[in-house]
Amino acid sequence: MHVGIIGGASTIGSTLAYSLVCDDPRHSVMLFEEALDAAWGHATDLTHASYHLADPPLSETDEIGEVRYAPTDEIGDFDLDAIVITARVPPSDDDTQRGARGARARELDANLPLIDDIADALDALEPVPTVVVTNPVDRIVYRLWNRLGWPRSTVLGFSLAETARVADAIARRRDVHPTRVSCPTMGEHGERVVPVFSRATVDGTPASFTRAERREIVDEILEVPFEIAEKRGIGDSSRWVSAAGLLRVLRGVSASTPTDPLCLSVPLDGEYGFTDAALSVPVTLADGGIDRTIEWDLDVSEADRLREAYDAVRADVRRFDQ
Numbered sequence: 001m002h003v004g005i006i007g008g009a010s011t012i013g014s015t016l017a018y019s020l021v022c023d024d025p026r027h028s029v030m031l032f033e034e035a036l037d038a039a040w041g042h043a044t045d046l047t048h049a050s051y052h053l054a055d056p057p058l059s060e061t062d063e064i065g066e067v068r069y070a071p072t073d074e075i076g077d078f079d080l081d082a083i084v085i086t087a088r089v090p091p092s093d094d095d096t097q098r099g100a101r102g103a104r105a106r107e108l109d110a111n112l113p114l115i116d117d118i119a120d121a122l123d124a125l126e127p128v129p130t131v132v133v134t135n136p137v138d139r140i141v142y143r144l145w146n147r148l149g150w151p152r153s154t155v156l157g158f159s160l161a162e163t164a165r166v167a168d169a170i171a172r173r174r175d176v177h178p179t180r181v182s183c184p185t186m187g188e189h190g191e192r193v194v195p196v197f198s199r200a201t202v203d204g205t206p207a208s209f210t211r212a213e214r215r216e217i218v219d220e221i222l223e224v225p226f227e228i229a230e231k232r233g234i235g236d237s238s239r240w241v242s243a244a245g246l247l248r249v250l251r252g253v254s255a256s257t258p259t260d261p262l263c264l265s266v267p268l269d270g271e272y273g274f275t276d277a278a279l280s281v282p283v284t285l286a287d288g289g290i291d292r293t294i295e296w297d298l299d300v301s302e303a304d305r306l307r308e309a310y311d312a313v314r315a316d317v318r319r320f321d322q
């Protein structure tokens with residue numbers, strides 16, 4: 001796989017690059033950056049890392065991948081199988097709330113012009129699966145897709161960290177390992193996240209939750225990424241869960257058979273009764289991007305919460321589309 005990471009020197013981008021190098025020495029990674037010195041540093045260090053990871057070589061015919069870097073406006077010169085966007089305008093030092101809950105929404109106005117510039121650069125390429133990490137994810141996915149005019153199946157937003165956080169929150173309450181829990185998470189990547197408790201299972205058996213438990217879990221997953229950043233340092237966002245989840249998505253968009261459903265943010269065209277916005281909904285992935293969008297039956301409170309998420313994203317889309 002040849003992956004381009006726009007914002008390749010970012011916390012998330014550089015961690016993803018390392019995950020790709022560890023995953024398979026045949027992957028090539030291009031770091032597209034504005035901060036070219038930092039990109040050089042990561043590309044050089046990762047090339048040194050690949051020395052250890054590619055030894056012994058896989059076979060005579062396998063080509064070992066490379067890690068290189070370039071300015072974003074040169075992306076059209078490269079042949080890429082998938083793109084991940086992690087670039088952002090750094091939050092201002094005056095923003096005292098930049099590491100607090102609600103920080104994602106506050107990135108919108110600064111990141112819109114950046115994403116428009118990225119869309120202009122991507123115009124030089126044929127459509128390839130493109131995964132947005134930049135916040136606020138749902139608004140940015142919609143804006144990018146709208147600007148690019150690429151097929152809906154190729155533009156998606158990363159929101160899988162929530163699925164892992166919900167699993168962990170449930171696992172601690174049921175005293176099991178998180179990998180034994182499944183609770184897909186739809187809606188907004190932010191305050192209006194919608195854990196689908198009606199589909200939750202523990203050890204494959206349906207699990208039920210009181211209203212108070214549901215509220216506590218939602219509150220916990222909204223707080224935890226900011227608690228992590230506060231304890232680890234403001235610039236150190238949730239790099240490990242994001243890189244691991246992104247690797248899963250990248251494997252999905254290059255898979256020869258469709259994946260199981262995963263909740264990712266996609267532009268909607270009538271699914272769940274919604275249009276002209278993006279939200280996390282269940283999709284299967286296959287070579288080239290989204291294979292299928294799935295409409296699950298939701299209980300009343302989940303459907304109401306999903307509607308609230310849509311209304312909030314749609315209100316912002318209407319504002320910036322004027």
Ligand SMILES: NC(=O)c1ccc[n+]([C@@H]2O[C@H](COP(=O)([O-])OP(=O)(O)OC[C@H]3O[C@@H](n4cnc5c(N)ncnc54)[C@H](O)[C@@H]3O)[C@@H](O)[C@H]2O)c1
Binds near residue numbers: 008012132160236242
């Ligand atoms: N979706 C999620 O689950 C999730 C998880 C974590 C972080 N995020 C979001 O991801 C984004 C990145 O977070 P981070 O902490 O990794 O960022 P960061 O602040 O560490 O890095 C941002 C990078 O973007 C680069 N950049 C700016 N303009 C660019 C351009 N035109 N081309 C290429 N690169 C450019 C900067 O030089 C910098 O290296 C943020 O918006 C953050 O809120 C989302």
Ligand SMILES: O=C(O)C[C@H](O)C(=O)O
Binds near residue numbers: 161237
């Ligand atoms: O870094 C952030 O703003 C939080 C991020 O969206 C996350 O879910 O980890």
